[in-house]
Amino acid sequence: MTEKRLKTGPDFTWRDMEVGNVITEAGNAALRETGDWRTQRPIVDKEKCNKCGLCWLHCPDAAIKPLEDGYYENDLFYCKGCGICAKVCPKGAITMIEEEEK
């Protein structure tokens, strides 16, 4: 099987469009960086986190991954910065900071 790649970028011309814009390979959504228009990002304070998993449960983009040690990690490739995780965290362990603040 050929490697999946997103059909976009400067080398991708109108001639490369499939007939009817059909996407012939399943599972391409995972390749799309939905986090590229984020203006805020979540910062987790591990000291406060009690590993309840509510952030992981509520994330509308499945951009929060459980780690082996029981904590959770934000996948900034997908995270759109909506702030729902910060809102639902019962411990106030997640704060949203402006992207510019880096």
Place this chain on the structure above:
Amino acid sequence: MSERIGLEASHAAAEAARMADVDVIAAYPITPQTHIPERLAEMVANGELDAAYIPVESEHSAMSTCVGAAAVGARTFTATAGPGLEYMHNVLYVASAMRLPVVMTVANRALSAPLSIWGDHSDAMSVRDTGWIQVFCQNSQEAFDMTLWAFRVGEDAGVLLPVMVHLDGFHLTHVTEPVILPEQEEVDKFLPKFHYPFALDPDKPMTLGAFAPPDVYSEAKVAQEVALRKSKAVVIKGFEELGDIFGRYYHPVEPYKTEGAKTLLLTMGSFSETAKTVIDAKKDRGESVGLINLRLWRPFPFKELRQAVKSAEILIVFDRCISFGGPGGPVSSEIRSTLYDEKQRPKVVSFIGGLGGRDMSAKDFEYVIDRGREIAENGSEELYETVGIRGKVTDIRG
């Protein structure tokens, strides 16, 4: 042996869909609908046609159902008219952009208000930019032939686009005329089985109708635009094949007695037949006139039209739709634009008539030609003239 029988144009279109052995028909069954889906419903109920007949609750649903049916590779047909076409407007774009070869017969009708169920081309002109291949018919035979042809062209592996077949509401849809119905074998020879290369298949997952962010939308639209323009070659090939099998040859632009004619009249649909009788009479009186029947509306036949009118001095374009606040009838403004860059071109004169079912008799076409020549010679302050309008109009100016 093919047989020649009296058929209403609507029934001729239904007969073509039956002989094309359509798989799915989705249609809204109430006004402004025509006898086309009514007859097809009868055929399915009587066992004359093995198809899924889906009587939906609106035209928006009708076209949405057609989109879904075509996406699984079903040969799909529907029919609508006037406000019904408007109601499915946004889904028309979906069908063409997804390259689904739905065939639809449209009984051309006026748009309300004032409430009118009678014929004109307001509905057709409002969907001219939807990306469908579009043709106009003059008579019942053509209603049959063009409907059959629509499947042949739309489903061609090099085309894969939906096709609209326009029939003038009432003046054609409700008129019974002699129609030659071919044998099923001839139809099967003309129209191969439909194989949609991207048919939905659980074993081969694909995404149809995906979303396109700004970085690919333009590319998608240009690809669609090129596909529609390139379809003209298959449009013409389809006409030739139809002619070779059934003996009736059609063309994107059909000149009638235009050789050496100084003045040409351009009409579309059933009005062309009335106009022909006027051309005949005028020719008998020694007048230098001819007619252009514009059959193919999309993709627009630029080359053929320029060729057909290049020796004429005056080209009178007859529209059945007002482009409110615009540069005249939609057809006349497109023709002006087609000829604009030509070094030698006829003077284009624009008339609008036959709105909301107003009859245009031979006398009216005679007036259009005579008055058109007058305007070409002396000029007019008005952008166009409305044929038969009561009261002098002095405010339609550029």
